[in-house]
Amino acid sequence: MQILAHRGMWKTTAEQNTLAAFARAFDAGFGIETDVRDCRGRIVVSHNPPTGDEPDFEACLELLRGRPLPLAINIKADGLAEGLGGMCRTHKAPDWFVFDMSVPDMRQQLMAGNPTYARMSEVEQTPPWLEEATGIWLDGFAALWYGADTVA
Template identity: 55%
Template sequence: MIILSHRGYWKQSHEKNTRAAFVHSFDLGFGTETDLRDQNGTLVISHDMPLNQVLTFKDFLDIYAQNELPLALNIKADGLAAILDTVMQDRPKSNWFVFDMAVPDMRAYLELGMPVFTRMSEVEQTPVWFDQAVGIWLDSFSAEWYDEALIETLLIQGKKVCVVSSELHGRDKTLLWRLLKPLSHHAQLMLCTDVPEEARAYFDRVQP
């Protein structure tokens, strides 16, 4: 299993999506999920509409440098596919993916041959463009609705699977992590979490 830090490695909420959070995440060997949108024609890192100066995507990539850690790029605005494709053309497509864009906007990313994860959740149980997507962003808004068998089926079908950890939605993560533990040997399985060090310790622990 690959552990992704959610908006970098942070301890306080105001540290999310900051330079320090990404430096810390990469230094600890964690890939990261982050939010991508545009501001005045420039790609920037921001979950919400940026009102002040925020980290540019160029500066983010400078921090990332030549890492081969995975990047999950959460697309927060329409119309970014062409400029993002230009920026990312020289980077191995096995190391990053885009997800969470609007469904009509997803087509542009697929047509450009970019690595796209399509969504599954309790309200999206038939993922759009499943055949063209390289992976699944597996989410649950209210409670975990899926089981170990579904995840294993997706992996057998050749899809990467990134599971959204329960604490991102304010729920206890214990039951989900227990469900994922038997699958944690899969190299194509990922977990996006606010507590990456805790996740690494849990999933690296040998079961008695």
């Protein structure tokens, strides 16, 4: 089992998705889940629509360099597949995957060769392109809907 630090290892809400929270998680031996979007031609770390002050995703990859830790990348905007995959490969991210993108963008992620997890939820019982996906991201929008049978 792998445990991921959601948006890094943060002490206050304002530290979520910051380089300090990522460094703290990596230093403690945890991989992270983070959110990415595009902003003015850059791929940035941001859960919400960006303002321009967000850290570049590449800075997160620099912090991860040389550490065999998992990186779960929540895709918050379409059209990032090529750039994101290129960055992860250039920085030799050892264990990364993308997830939670729109269905059309999932196709682009798969075509770019990016390790892609399909989302399965109480709304989406049959994930698209399940045969091509690297894994499954179990999600819940209203309640915990899955159990041991679903996982098996």
